Amino acid sequence: MSSVSPTSPAHLPLAAKVAFVTGGTRGIGAATVRRLARDGAAVALTYTRSAAPAQALVAAIESAGGKALALQADSADATALTQAIDSAAERLGRIDILVNNAGVAVMGEIDGFALADFDHTFNVNVRAVFVATQAAVRHMGQGGAYGRVITIGSTNSDRVPWPGFSVYGMSKAAIVGLTKGLARDLGPRGITVNNVQPGPVNTDMNPADGPMAGDMHNLMALDRHAHPDEIAAMVAYLAGPESGMVTGASLLIDGGFAA
DSSP: OOOOOOOOGGGSTTTTOEEEESSOSSHHHHHHHHHHHHTTOEEEEEESSOHHHHHHHHHHHHHTTOOEEEEEOOTTOHHHHHHHHHHHHHHHSOOSEEEEOOOOOOOOOGGGOOHHHHHHHHIIIIIHHHHHHHHHHTTSSTTSOOEEEEEEOOGGGTOOOSTTOHHHHHHHHHHHHHHHHHHHHHGGGTEEEEEEEEOSBOBTTBOTTSTTHHHHHHTOSSOSOBOHHHHHHHHHHHHSGGGTTOOSOEEEESTTTTO
């Protein structure tokens, strides 16, 4: 796991930038928060229940000379999510980078899939991306045209090789279309919009030694889980100044799962 390095903001790629990461306390989200902070950004992150991991991450960033802020907000709650983004913009000055990381995965075959689980999956994985983007772009482009919107999607938007993944795959496929449309909507304002699509990643939700790991690896060109830092590195590229001509893209980082 990567550490939070001391910052020297003047020469870092995200110096003086402000990032907002939903679901930033574990897995890909926490790795992304650490990486963006290491690259010089002030980072606001949301958590749903336990404040302790969020505050520990904030403390680690601040002890290394960075700036971070943790805000409680359930991404399924549109009002709470919007208020968190507005609060972060007020306290940190603006929003330059939004990372829509929060997501849920409810599996089940169609005959017994509860409508409440369908609605929750859609609300967190799709509606929250729209809500957060709508709120964040109001705070982007102040004093310049810089703006980045990045969503963590899934390779399952392209390939669903097992039963029980239909609703999850649907939610991630919806992000592909939303990303393309938002790229057109926000391009004139200098804001890029992209979708990062991981395959299996070694997190507590999908551990590399979990019961399905072998089946996943058998479908891949590279027979291993990714490390969260590898996903965070792609996010950092899309958040940075060198990616200014990348927009409307859905980028696979899945070890060849969808190849």
